[in-house]
Amino acid sequence: MPRQPSARRSYEGVVACQPVTIPYRRYSTESAAWWIGRALRELVKKSGLRPQDLDGFALSSFTIGPDTAIGLTQHLGLSPRWLDHIPLGGASGVVALRRAARAVQAGDAEFVACVGADTNHVDSFRRTLSTFSRFAQDAVYPYGSGGPNASFALITRNYMNRFGATREDFGKLCVAQRDNALSVPHALMKQKLTLDAYLAARPIADPIHLFDCVMPCAGAEAFLVCREETARAQGWTHVRVLATIERHNAFPDDPIQIRGGWAMDAGELWAMAGLHTGSVDFVETYDDYPVISMLQFEDLGFCGKGEAPDFVRSHTFTNDGSFPHNTSGGQLSTGQAGAAGGYLGLVEAIGQLTDTAPGGRVPNARIGLVSGFGMINYDRGLASCAAVLARAA
Amino acid sequence: MSEPLARPRRKNPLARTRLPLLPQGARSRTAHGLTAAAAEGRFALQVCADCGHVLYPPRDACPRCLSAKLPFKNIDPNGRLIAETTVRISTDRYFHERMPWRIGTVQLDAGPAIVAHLHGDTVEGERVRLTLKLDKSGSAVMFALPAQETPHMQADRHWREMTCDPQYRRVLISDGRNAVGQAMAKAFAEAGASTVFVGIADPWKPFPGEAELRNIAPIEVVPLDVTDTASVAELAAQNGGRIDILVNTAEHVRPGGIIERGNLSVAREEIDIRYFGMMRLAQAFGPALRFRGADGVNSATAFVNLLSVHALMNWPAYGASSAAEAACLSASQCLRAELRPGGVKVLNAFFGPLETEWYQTVPPPKLAPAALARAVVAALQDGLEDIFVGDIAQDVRERLNTNPKALERELGSH
């Protein structure tokens, strides 16, 4: 990976802390506002702040409609001076982090609560899909209405055809993530997954089978962004933000997605962090289908394009493995709580780097990479982002 | 390769009829540019008038140059199927009961990559031809066919969802007295309809072609007078649940304009036969058609209107007639909305002067009834919603698009 000098300002002096997870439920009769409220309450409880101290609020939620973040300020009794609504799905967490970090760095806000939360009513997944976007409405949903399963099936199929990935490769990632999830109390998947069970699972949208799919559920994730000196003064464990990237609608002329925006910006990410891929102790990818994790391995520089199958074959991905990956089990084993899924990796990474992760820990983890991906608008995920985090000295 | 369609088993009269469900039909206003093309069987995409970029999905600004000038243009429909999947789990009720369902990504030679329904004979990695079809919701979808014709293509399960193929369907021709009705009956018999009911009003009145009509195997002559509500209701009561395609061939063409007619008696007949006739058929047969929209391989599928192209622009030589046709055209639009919940299409077949007695003095070109009948059958096999049959109809359609005022003046000048 070439190291280029970065023209960007560092995130010096800003930290992320107070990782919060409200345990997921397969279905919830509660509203999204209820889940957001639980997350914020947990955040203030853990931090000792009062709600009115939260002067910044970033929200991601698919099921909060017709409200947006502004309506939630009144609902929740917040009076922030900095507010962002980030409808970026799987990219929500990292994007919230980088925006909040700049706000705090600039003094526009002191305590930014970043929340990703969604409810999951019995019928809300179908409703979300059919009205997800104009392109989804016009050009995706009427085609079998297989949802993201079908869209990612096409991406997966093409990737397999082109680069020789096999179901066993995808299965290896899924099985490792399940192992990682078994020690996470709130993970929805409680049973060990074997490769045989993975391979024998029923097809959902060929070549996607049951264990390639995340389980939609209700849940909330949150963290706090503030100044490093404040965190220290309060005695909060925290992580430093070394570098971030964000890119949308990269490579629009690729007929089918084989890469994401990371491929455009990974050089800058590593340059800004002053690190290289070998410096990383664990990686949290956005794992809504294992093929997307493979794209992230490639595009973030861990291997070349099309080399992820070999990369997978030559590594182990459990928390004690050669390439600890999705250390809490990822969405595949924990569940996908809507936009909270875009927070899951980041909250877990903060946990790993502050020794507060709810499940198994990666030994001696100092540097973590968190990657986000989201928003299948038509045929591909549009948003991609990544952040390099470091344990506080 | 597709298997030939098997003759559907006779329905168990005690079995519950599967209720029609629709795929999601909501589209952005711009996307209905595809619906307009699909209705006529064209393959059109937006092409940027400023930079020539071919776009999909439909947009309101060019993603190359941000131009807003994005007209739909006919485009080379050929491309390659680069990835496919068989969807086995769907959140949608319509697709849920039609699983598994195959879709794929087609890269068009013209540029864009398009997610499309797949014909069973398409093969991943190979050439395909994209078409725009109206699905059961009435909105356009992309449908990929193999580049070359394959045997029994029409029988494909996905394709049959998009089309109204008469094969093994039961058809009602509302009026078999006239040349068009008889041509239609023969064309549907040839297209493999299992029964062609042909309505005859005033059976005491003999008519040319009667003996021949009665001799064609799947044709069954039934009493039906579209001007008699009771007669229409009676046939619907007896056979309404067995009609899958209804073709209204009742006609009443009389020359003359508005002033020239001098009174209303002929106009009243025109309105009674054409407009009220269509309404009576729709009221009597519509409920069963709509109810049976998903009733197996031979589900109810289409209501066919034969309309003078002068429904679109009055031809004063046949001015009063044209006005009655315009009423039918308007009613067909209403009927479309009313039949859509059943996934039943309304096909409007527009035509110019026919080779029949009522256009005796009109100079050629004129359309043979058999040609009209063939076009209607082909349109149903293709799942179309609007067709313009013959030179005059296409000429009028084109002039209407170009300059409707000029067309009005020209039609009125001779």
Added chain:
Amino acid sequence: MTTTPDLLAFANAIASGTIRVIDLTQTLSPEFPTIVLPPEFGQCAPFRMEEISRYDARGPAWYWNNFTVGEHTGTHFDAPIHWVSGKDLPDNAVDTIPPAKFIAPAAVLDCSKEAADNADFILTIPFVEAWEAKHGRIEAGSWVLLRTDWSKKSYADYPGLRDDGAHTPGPGPEVVKWLVEERDVHGFGTETIGTDAGQAHHFNPPYPAHFYMHGKGRYGLQCLTRLDQLPPKGAVIVAAPLKIKQGSGSPLRVLALVKA
């Protein structure tokens, strides 16, 4: 001097059946054939009925219909104004004909045997004279009703349509003129779809029953039935058309009163 008939006794005779009431009317229905003209002419509207409501949401407690019908549909009455030859006569429309004209005796000429195997049977003066020799002279002011048993035919056979037009029995020109001028009849009635023969278009004058009868202010009745139940003489016909302003005719109920 005549004595005033006892109307109550008349009514009692009807009630007791001493006088039988025979309905000579065909049921008005959409299926009943109507006269066929070349298609470029306006046509006589067939009977059509539209239900307004039937104890349902359209009218919860009542059943009723609208109907449309031509003046010359079904069993119907022809007024002199119907034909060009009668257009200038006084009291020539259904609304102005004196009501007494709606009740008159009938002479029933049975030519059912002759018409049975000859759809083009034509009534002639000798035929009527032979009938009079048997039943007595036709009284002035009588309906002349032509029994052909045509009303017993199926709808397919009833109009007698072939590729050269209709073939049904009717009167020739001479006999109609003679009945009007020599017998002063009230009008002419038939079981067929018109008072004239199916092929009367080729007669001279064309359609003589219409031409002579209406030209002299006489009436027509068509599409009658049950003429086989009437005596050759002695029946009284009640035939009152609807009072349509300047109407040329109308569907009506035709009743015959006969002694039991």
